[in-house]
Amino acid sequence: MSIMPGAMLGLLGGGQLGRMFIMAAQSMGYQVTVLDPSRDSPAGHVADRFLCADFSDKTALRELGTTCAGVTTEFENIPADSLSFLAEYCIVSPDADSVAIAQNRIMEKQFLVTNGFPVAAFAVIQSGNAVSPDTHPELFPGILKVSRFGYDGKGQVRVSNKAELDAAFSSMKGESCVFEQLLPLRSEISVIVARGFDDELSVFPVAENRHVQGILDVSIVPASVPREIIQQASEATIRVAEKLDYRGILCVEFFILADGRLLINEIAPRTHNSGHYTIDACMTSQFEQQVRTLCGLPLGSTKLLSAAVMVNLLGDLWQQKEPDWKQVLQHTNTKLHLYGKREARPGRKMGHYTVLDTTAEAALQQALRIKQLLSENTN
Ligand SMILES: Nc1ncnc2c1ncn2[C@@H]1O[C@H](COP(=O)(O)OP(=O)(O)OP(=O)(O)O)[C@@H](O)[C@H]1O
Ligand SMILES: [Mg+2]
Structure with missing residues (x-):
């Protein structure tokens, strides 16, 4: 059964991914209610209706579930229980089980290993720390990553010996962590897949991603990696979605190692920053596809209409004053x-x-x- 234009959709989370989902939904004739604890949010500003509440507030969730035909998320740290609760009232995508796995690095790694997906060598560190270069030589130097609530490289510390690992683990305030080997990366790519309630699958073109200090900086499409890697990554992403019995939009981030091996870094149970190029360069954007999967509509074509490069604009650019947007806007091929x-x-x-x-x-x-000119303008 499809949810047709005119219906009210619900969105958990008020960030920019939500804002772009709402814009896509509204342009197709839907209305959107946003639930977010913060009164001032990018998605809240454009929502048709806004519920200011905690993500586990049962009264607000019931209100969302009874007034919306379908609910989706833009933020992976929504409590999985809230998604099961909502599912008693309306269609929910993605579901609680998939989100529970993707939002916890330990469960995510265990899911990937159990299903035969290659990942970096790692150890789980829960309390105390028995890991050292003597017991786990392959993990040093490594990166300690907090198991929950990390993003944009936050909650991650690079360490090269036992003392640094102990100090890093203490800084995580008792949260359990994943400690993984620091890999020699040739490049990073990501693949976004949509999987509908009818099992229809659709993969977006692969993006090549460059990070600076753990934060995505630039995405390049098409990715300049061998055709076999593109194929392998796209197939692995589909298998991840199938193994999770996932419904909605999912992104898989990959590492390509210096020796050409392809490993999965992590899974995001939502639209992804590296898929923003789809808004301007694909027949269907990742956000329109999210609307389509949630509403049980046929999926749109993910055909790439043009090569594209997306650059993130971080707050650092605003240090002195508003950046000089003419540097971007004066180009007829730039959005x-x-x-x-x-x-x-x-x-x-x-x-x-x-x-x-x-x-x-x-x-x-x-x-x-353009990036260079924008940064010169702030100095
Ligand atoms: N084991 C590793 N070896 C080498 N580089 C790594 C490793 N783990 C992470 N990185 C680098 O740090 C970046 C961020 O790591 P990760 O994706 O785990 O963090 P995150 O905080 O979840 O980031 P985001 O939310 O932006 O995806 C990676 O894209 C990669 O550039
Ligand atoms: Mg990441």
Whole structure:
């Protein structure tokens, strides 16, 4: 049964991914109610209706579930119990079980290993720390990652010996962690897949991602990696969605190692920053696809209409004054997206721009020139 335009949809989370979901939903004739604990949020600003409440507030969840035909998420740290609770009232995508796995690095790693997906060598550290270069030589140097609530490289510490690992673990305040080997990366890619309630699957073109200090900086499409890797990554992403019996939009982040091996880094049970290029460069954006999967509509084509490079705009750019947007807007092949956040903090994702061109290389050169000019303007 499909949810048709005109219906009210529900969204858990008020961030920019939610804002872009709402814009896609509204342009197809849907209305959206947002539930978020913060009164001032990028998605809250454009929602048809806003419920200011905690994600586990039963009264607010019941209100959302009884007034919306379907509910989705834009934030992976929604309590899984809230999703099961909502499922008693309306359609929910993604479901509680998938989100429970993806939001916890320990469960995520165990799911991946159990199902035969290659991941970095790792150890779980729960309380006390029995891991050292003597017991686990392959893990040093490594990265300690908190099992829950990490994002944009937060909750991660690089360590090279036992003393540093102990200090890093103490800084996690008793939270359980995953400690993984620091890998020699050749590059990073991500794949976004949509899987509908009728099992229909659709994969977006693979993006190549460059990070700076653990935060996504630039996504390049098409990715400049061998065809076999693209194929392997796309197939692995589909298998992850199938193994989770996932419904909705899912992103799998991959590492490509110096020796060419492909490993899964992590799974995001939602639309993804590396898929923002789809808004301007694909027949269907990841956000429209999210609407389509939630509403039980046929999935849209993910055809790439142009090579594209997306650049994140972080709060650091605002240090002195508002950036000079003419540097972006004067180019007829460049699209500016700002999320309406009032406060620009260093490292905070404030917006992005996408450069479209005939080749990824040409788009990248232009995107980097614009980036340089924007940063010069703030100094
Ligand atoms: N084991 C590793 N070896 C080498 N680099 C790594 C490793 N783990 C993470 N990184 C680097 O740090 C980045 C962020 O790591 P990860 O994806 O685990 O963090 P996150 O906080 O969940 O980030 P996000 O929410 O932005 O995806 C990776 O994209 C990669 O560039
Ligand atoms: Mg990541």
